[in-house]
Amino acid sequence: IRFTLLFNHYCLLILAKAGQFFSSGHTNNWAVLVCTSRFWFNYRHVANTLSVYRSVKRLGIPDSHIVLMLADDMACNHRNPKPATVFSHKNMELNVYGDDVEVDYRGYEVTVENFLRVLTGRLPPSTPRSKRLLSDDHSNILIYLTGTSRWNGFLKFQDSEEISNVELADAFEQMWTKRRYNELLFIIDTCQGASMYERFYSPNLMALASSQVGEDSLSHQPDLAIGVHLMDRYTFYLLEFLEDIHPASTANMNDLFKVCPKSQCVSTPGHRTDLFLRDPGNVLITDFFGSVRKVEITMETINLTAPMVPVSELKTESQSYVDQLPVAEIIHQKPKQRDWHPPDGFILGLWTLILLVFFKTYGAKHLKHIF
Amino acid sequence: LWKFMSAFQQCLSPWKFQHPLSQQQFAEEERQWEATEVKEADRVPDTMQTPDVPPLTPAKDQFQEELVIRPLHSGDIYASFQFRTMWDTDFLRGSKVSHYRLFPKSLGQVISKFSVRELHISFTQGYWRTMQWGQPFLPSPPGAELWVWFQDTVTDVDGAWKELTNVLSGIFCASLNFIDSTNTVQPSASFKPLGLGNVTDQRFLRYAVLPREIVCTENLTPWKKLLPCGSKAGLAVLMKSEKLFHSSFHSQALHFRPVCQDWKCKSTVWELRQTLNVVFDLHTSGQGKRGERSLKCYSMVIMQACVVFPLQGELFELSPTTPLLSQAVVLGDRRTYSVYDLTNQATFGQTRSLNMLLRWRAAESGDMLRPLLHGERYVAGYGLQTGEIHTLMYNNHPYRAFPVLLLDTVPWYLRLYIHTLTVTSKGRDNKPSYIHYQPSKDRLRPHLLEMLVQLPPNSVTEVTMQFERALLKWTEYTPDPNHGFYVGSSVISALVPSVVAMDTNSTRECPLFSSFFPCKEESSYFMRVYTEPLLVNLPTPDFSMPYNVICLTCTVVAVGYGSLYNLLTRTFQVEEPSPGLAKRLANIIRRLRGVPLL
Numbered sequence: 001i002r003f004t005l006l007f008n009h010y011c012l013l014i015l016a017k018a019g020q021f022f023s024s025g026h027t028n029n030w031a032v033l034v035c036t037s038r039f040w041f042n043y044r045h046v047a048n049t050l051s052v053y054r055s056v057k058r059l060g061i062p063d064s065h066i067v068l069m070l071a072d073d074m075a076c077n078h079r080n081p082k083p084a085t086v087f088s089h090k091n092m093e094l095n096v097y098g099d100d101v102e103v104d105y106r107g108y109e110v111t112v113e114n115f116l117r118v119l120t121g122r123l124p125p126s127t128p129r130s131k132r133l134l135s136d137d138h139s140n141i142l143i144y145l146t147g148t149s150r151w152n153g154f155l156k157f158q159d160s161e162e163i164s165n166v167e168l169a170d171a172f173e174q175m176w177t178k179r180r181y182n183e184l185l186f187i188i189d190t191c192q193g194a195s196m197y198e199r200f201y202s203p204n205l206m207a208l209a210s211s212q213v214g215e216d217s218l219s220h221q222p223d224l225a226i227g228v229h230l231m232d233r234y235t236f237y238l239l240e241f242l243e244d245i246h247p248a249s250t251a252n253m254n255d256l257f258k259v260c261p262k263s264q265c266v267s268t269p270g271h272r273t274d275l276f277l278r279d280p281g282n283v284l285i286t287d288f289f290g291s292v293r294k295v296e297i298t299m300e301t302i303n304l305t306a307p308m309v310p311v312s313e314l315k316t317e318s319q320s321y322v323d324q325l326p327v328a329e330i331i332h333q334k335p336k337q338r339d340w341h342p343p344d345g346f347i348l349g350l351w352t353l354i355l356l357v358f359f360k361t362y363g364a365k366h367l368k369h370i371f
Numbered sequence: 372l373w374k375f376m377s378a379f380q381q382c383l384s385p386w387k388f389q390h391p392l393s394q395q396q397f398a399e400e401e402r403q404w405e406a407t408e409v410k411e412a413d414r415v416p417d418t419m420q421t422p423d424v425p426p427l428t429p430a431k432d433q434f435q436e437e438l439v440i441r442p443l444h445s446g447d448i449y450a451s452f453q454f455r456t457m458w459d460t461d462f463l464r465g466s467k468v469s470h471y472r473l474f475p476k477s478l479g480q481v482i483s484k485f486s487v488r489e490l491h492i493s494f495t496q497g498y499w500r501t502m503q504w505g506q507p508f509l510p511s512p513p514g515a516e517l518w519v520w521f522q523d524t525v526t527d528v529d530g531a532w533k534e535l536t537n538v539l540s541g542i543f544c545a546s547l548n549f550i551d552s553t554n555t556v557q558p559s560a561s562f563k564p565l566g567l568g569n570v571t572d573q574r575f576l577r578y579a580v581l582p583r584e585i586v587c588t589e590n591l592t593p594w595k596k597l598l599p600c601g602s603k604a605g606l607a608v609l610m611k612s613e614k615l616f617h618s619s620f621h622s623q624a625l626h627f628r629p630v631c632q633d634w635k636c637k638s639t640v641w642e643l644r645q646t647l648n649v650v651f652d653l654h655t656s657g658q659g660k661r662g663e664r665s666l667k668c669y670s671m672v673i674m675q676a677c678v679v680f681p682l683q684g685e686l687f688e689l690s691p692t693t694p695l696l697s698q699a700v701v702l703g704d705r706r707t708y709s710v711y712d713l714t715n716q717a718t719f720g721q722t723r724s725l726n727m728l729l730r731w732r733a734a735e736s737g738d739m740l741r742p743l744l745h746g747e748r749y750v751a752g753y754g755l756q757t758g759e760i761h762t763l764m765y766n767n768h769p770y771r772a773f774p775v776l777l778l779d780t781v782p783w784y785l786r787l788y789i790h791t792l793t794v795t796s797k798g799r800d801n802k803p804s805y806i807h808y809q810p811s812k813d814r815l816r817p818h819l820l821e822m823l824v825q826l827p828p829n830s831v832t833e834v835t836m837q838f839e840r841a842l843l844k845w846t847e848y849t850p851d852p853n854h855g856f857y858v859g860s861s862v863i864s865a866l867v868p869s870v871v872a873m874d875t876n877s878t879r880e881c882p883l884f885s886s887f888f889p890c891k892e893e894s895s896y897f898m899r900v901y902t903e904p905l906l907v908n909l910p911t912p913d914f915s916m917p918y919n920v921i922c923l924t925c926t927v928v929a930v931g932y933g934s935l936y937n938l939l940t941r942t943f944q945v946e947e948p949s950p951g952l953a954k955r956l957a958n959i960i961r962r963l964r965g966v967p968l969l
Contacts, residue, residue, distance in 0.1 A: 124537075
């Protein structure tokens with residue numbers, strides 16, 4: 001009897017696991033990795049993007065599911081003392097460029113327009129497949145942006161145009177409306193990176209940034225042979241963290257939030273999870289960075305007579321369209337400091353001038369009616 | 372599984388290596404000769420055969436690979452890889468091709484969809500220095516060059532061209548989608564088809580060049596994936612990107628054209644040639660002087676072969692020697708080559724490796740054979756308004772004159788003054804016998820100039836044209852406009868007279884590197900020379916000006932307004948300084964007494 005009890009218990013466990021097995025929301029993974037800066041002294045941004053590319057490929061996402069955008073060519077740049085290589089560690093320890101790399105958008109093709117078109121899927125019909133983001137509503141997408149931004153609220157593309165946080169939030173909303181993602185992880189490594197995710201309002205978005213508003217994101221180390229800084233700090237420690245992850249790893253997002261504390265990064269990395277419906281502690285790193293297929297091998301036969309209620313069904317009922325909220329009501333990691341600015345002196349002075357000219361012309365006797 | 376294994380088997384065979392022993396120049400060659408005939412009917416299992424299915428015709432795909440290594444007179448090493456895949460299919464008659472064996476499927480689908488008859492695409496980094504290195508086997512201009520002959524069944528060639536460039540940009544990870552009407556031309560006389568066929572209607576030809584295009588590993592990766600075995604076996608294993616890009620010249624190209632199947636030429640097959648030409652620099656590869664020279668040490672998955680070669684001969688020694696010697700005439704030069712046949716197990720000897728060492732004998736080499744045709748181009752003039760393009764063509768033949776066809780494509784923002792076109796040789800005017808000029812339209816098409824010029828023997832012909840630089844709209848500037856704007860290379864095509872009788876039988880088995888350009892006459896051979904691309908500065912606005920203007924305006928407004936405000940609102944009042952303590956006390960007492968105050 002005990003044996004049959006155990007057996008029944010075991011079957012129930014399997015049935016429960018089967019329910020959980022079918023409850024996962026995503027079936028495929030995509031990655032959009034963008035480096036937005038041009039010129040040799042921005043070598044580190046290309047190295048940042050390539051190190052995330054390398055990790056993502058290593059964990060299983062194939063080239064056909066990665067849209068890699070590099071705004072300038074560092075590997076075969078004539079200033080590179082070792083052509084066809086991009087190093088992330090000084091003393092040339094790790095070549096993140098490798099021998100098997102496919103860049104989809106390169107050079108002048110990396111523009112704000114192309115980036116937004118890739119996200120929203122509005123590309124001209126002759127665009128080849130490798131340049132498209134062919135995600136569906138069961139795709140988990142990882143979006144990684146790196147570049148420079150001198151002020152808060154925008155990211156510079158190739159030093160000639162910018163993408164603002166509002167545009168980005170609207171692009172994600174278009175993606176949500178068109179059901180182009182199941183869950184989206186947005187990582188940005190730039191100065192004042194947290195300003196870029198302030199305006200998000202679509203559900204199932206998780207965002208990480210390398211620095212808060214008002215802080216600069218710093219670069220890690222220069223290499224004296226190459227002559228430029230090789231990586232940014234946040235991505236350097238992110239790469240170190242990801243090198244320990246393998247496809248079967250059970251590390252979750254809370255570990256990712258702890259990457260690069262202030263002591264290592266000098267800036268304070270931030271994250272935003274209020275729009276994300278699952279608990280970050282239950283989200284595996286490989287849900288976004290890897291392309292892990294759920295395969296469970298079992299020798300028992302399971303009789304699936306009763307209809308399986310996937311756990312996600314309950315979740316889909318609670319998923320609702322998040323109303324667009326004004327910025328002030330969006331939860332921040334740190335309370336937003338609202339400084340009081342005196343009214344603009346120019347406007348005040350202009351009105352005063354007009355009033356005084358009026359009174360001087362028509363006489364000061366009218367003044368007493370005002371004051 | 373069987374199909375996969377048989378395809379893999381071909382690439383697993385070792386290579387042939389040839390080396391020359393001639394008076395002036397030496398070259399080594401590796402060749403792998405694989406002719407595979409696979410009968411489809413044999414492999415269809417009996418259970419699948421039905422009487423309704425017509426018997427499948429046997430597909431005879433062939434694959435050949437070759438590596439020619441030639442030490443150049445400047446001490447550099449020129450390595451030329453050629454891979455040829457022959458595709459026996461007939462997609463013209465509407466039968467859809469669905470089985471690809473050796474021919475890459477991605478390319479096959481593109482070719483059949485856009486009805487392409489010939490496709491030539493090359494990606495080059497660096498410029499070929501003809502005077503120091505001689506003539507290349509397959510010339511290519513710096514940047515990316517694409518020219519396509521469409522079938523005569525295509526109705527909308529421009530639409531097909533646009534889609535084709537986009538698809539190719541996805542396949543090769545290059546920005547070929549920047550090819551549009553502003554850099555596409557239809558040459559009328561140059562770029563005749565290199566394959567079979569007698570259709571030469573210029574409407575079906577499109578030519579474009581992107582001189583700014585960078586070549587890097589991301590272009591090599593998809594190129595290698597088009598080979599039947601990829602980079603896993605065969606000569607392609609030698610292609611390591613870190614070594615290939617650390618060179619003076621790197622060019623990878625793909626040529627697709629119809630050729631005769633055999634010497635009878637009853638039927639045509641489609642030939643796909645993938646070529647990789649690299650010139651390894653003497654100084655960057657470690658050895659500063661011409662001493663013992665090791666090419667590169669490659670470790671291979673299948674066999675260990677460190678290609679390091681010494682040569683025996685007048686100029687250099689090569690070991691191990693091989694009894695196989697072959698003579699070939701390429702580019703008008705008869706040379707003897709040492710052939711190392713890697714399909715032959717005897718080449719490898721006891722160890723499963725082939726080490727070759729090249730050792731230069733003398734410090735100074737003899738005189739290099741001067742290339743017969745050579746071109747140069749530069750921009751003359753000063754300032755940002757006007758300039759002059761000078762193209763120089765050198766004919767180094769001592770007594771023969773021959774005509775050359777010069778093709779110039781100049782972007783619309785350099786406005787050419789064609790009335791200032793002058794062609795002079797030896798100080799005298801040289802009138803071209805054929806000129807085809809298509810003027811540019813702003814933002815629509817570039818200038819196209821084709822001329823047939825007769826070059827006198829042993830002379831320099833100079834073609835000059837004046838131009839004016841246009842001011843672009845501010846959104847048309849690239850993010851780095853101060854780098855300058857590129858003008859693509861000029862193309863000089865000629866039938867150069869040869870001192871050596873050339874072999875006109877193009878279908879005989881001969882090494883790949885000598886059989887690319889079809890040879891029609893015994894006494895001359897076809898040559899194409901590319902000049903340097905030009906880099907011109909256009910008048911560039913100062914993009915920080917909007918910021919400067921705002922600062923200046925605000926300063927002016929602030930200063931002006933501030934002064935005006937003061938003038939209007941400032942009034943002067945006389946204010947007496949407050950009296951001292953003593954005086955104030957005295958005033959209080961006086962007030963009490965009723966006496967006037969101080």
